[in-house]
Amino acid sequence: MKLLLAYFSATGNTAQIANTVKEQLTELNVEIDEFNMTSYSDRQKNINLDPYDAVIFGFPVYDNRAPRLAREWLQTLNGKGKKCATFFTYGGIRVHPSHYSTRQILEKQNFEVVSSAEFLGAHTFNLAGWEAMENRPAPSDFDVAREYALKTYKKFINKDSRRLGELEKGMLNEEQLDELENSKFKIIKQFPTRDGKECSMCRTCEEQCPTQAMNAEEGSANKDDCIVCLRCVANCPDKVLKINDLSKIFKMLLQRDNTTKELLAKKTSKIYL
Ligand SMILES: Cc1cc2nc3c(=O)[nH]c(=O)nc-3n(C[C@H](O)[C@H](O)[C@H](O)COP(=O)(O)O)c2cc1C
Ligand code: SF4
Ligand code: SF4
CATH class of the missing domain: 3.30.70 (Alpha-Beta Plaits)
Known part of the structure; x- marks a missing residue:
């Protein structure tokens, strides 16, 4: 199985979780390519998903969803029925409906979403006087990242894996x-x-x-x-x-x-x- 791990990370929290996921999967001898789509020039590249059996997408939560530029980028992809998983880092304020709204986009793009996860990370606005989730992600968050990698991989390789359950829609349309x-x-x-x-x-x-x-x-x-x-x-x-x-x-x-x-x-x- 060959996987693509694609993520956006402006200040490093999402990249740290992505690294942990990658380390865990590499230990299982999974072949995994990384695509860090944070820089403007990298997002202009055409990503060919054909070589990959499944994709893991990681994003920070910006205003209760994946950042707009990430949502727009996802809309350029064709999943061709491939399995995928999502994960998010957030500053502890609100995470929903990030999972739900990103799943909606991915399903429209013909992906099958098998799992999702949320990880605490120091809030970006701590750089502007906030004090939310300082020193996160912490070891307990990285443990959950390893568990997420293992459980997601099992769902990728198991043909009969259960469909991802209902996700919280949140209060806002x-x-x-x-x-x-x-x-x-x-x-x-x-x-x-x-x-x-x-x-x-x-x-x-x-x-x-x-x-x-x-x-x-x-x-x-x-x-x-x-x-x-x-x-x-x-x-x-x-x-x-x-x-x-x-x-x-x-x-x-x-x-x-x-x-x-x-x-x-x-x-x-x-x-x-
Ligand atoms: C513009 C913006 C909006 C954000 N909105 C939320 C939010 O709705 N809920 C939340 O808990 N954190 C929010 N955050 C905090 C980030 O989700 C969090 O710090 C994340 O881990 C940053 O990831 P990164 O270090 O990979 O860039 C926001 C941050 C920014 C910059
Ligand atoms: S805060 Fe604004 S100017 Fe600074 S890196 Fe982000 S988008 Fe660019
Ligand atoms: S403000 Fe000056 S020192 Fe800071 S990153 Fe920009 S060019 Fe470099």
């Missing part, structure tokens, strides 16, 4: 989810910027930006293209890129969900079969 996706742009007052500071002009921010939104020379992001993934902020070696402080919004979310950061941290990674 697609239109409301689109609105939510756009609403973050109202709270970001300052997209990643160097704010006039000097830097070593290494151009990492520009080269690694998944949407070509960052201009290293100007030290600022183009608002129309920036998806606020904060890859540039996380990876700037001089630590000079910033966005506005979002800590008040984190406190509001904790109040809305009647929770605390300590209670959030008790959440555990999960597998759906």
Whole structure:
């Protein structure tokens, strides 16, 4: 069996889970190719799925779904009836309906989804004052990733494997989810910027930006293209890129969900079969 492991990871959580899944499958002598679709140029490549028996897709949760650019990329694929599995990393706020909505897309593209999983990861907006799921993924999350790899592989090789069960639809319809996706742009007052500071002009921010939104020379992001993934902020070696402080919004979310950061941290990674 030959597998493709395709994932998007702006700040590394999803990549860490993908690595663990790959390690576990390699131990079983499964042949596995990796496609990291984070960079803009890699997403322009045509992916030929013909050599693969099955595919594993991994994405961060952005506003309760896979990121829009990932959803659009999935819509370019033809599954030709192949089995696939999905997994998501999220910052502990909300994960549903990521599994459900991505399954809908994959089934339309003629894939059969056999399993899914969710893993906790430090929230990207911790780079802007949040304190959600710090130090995750942790060893307990990686244990679940290994179990997910084993159980998914069993479903890939077993012709009569049970269909993936019902997934949570969440409370919002697609239109409301689109609105939510756009609403973050109202709270970001300052997209990643160097704010006039000097830097070593290494151009990492520009080269690694998944949407070509960052201009290293100007030290600022183009608002129309920036998806606020904060890859540039996380990876700037001089630590000079910033966005506005979002800590008040984190406190509001904790109040809305009647929770605390300590209670959030008790959440555990999960597998759906
Ligand atoms: C634009 C954006 C939206 C996000 N939306 C959610 C969300 O709806 N629920 C949640 O729990 N975490 C959310 N997160 C946090 C990420 O899902 C989480 O940090 C993820 O592990 C990041 O993966 P990566 O490090 O592979 O990029 C969001 C992050 C970003 C940048
Ligand atoms: S990554 Fe940081 S140091 Fe490098 S060019 Fe961008 S702002 Fe400057
Ligand atoms: S400019 Fe925007 S899209 Fe590009 S890496 Fe930075 S936050 Fe992400």
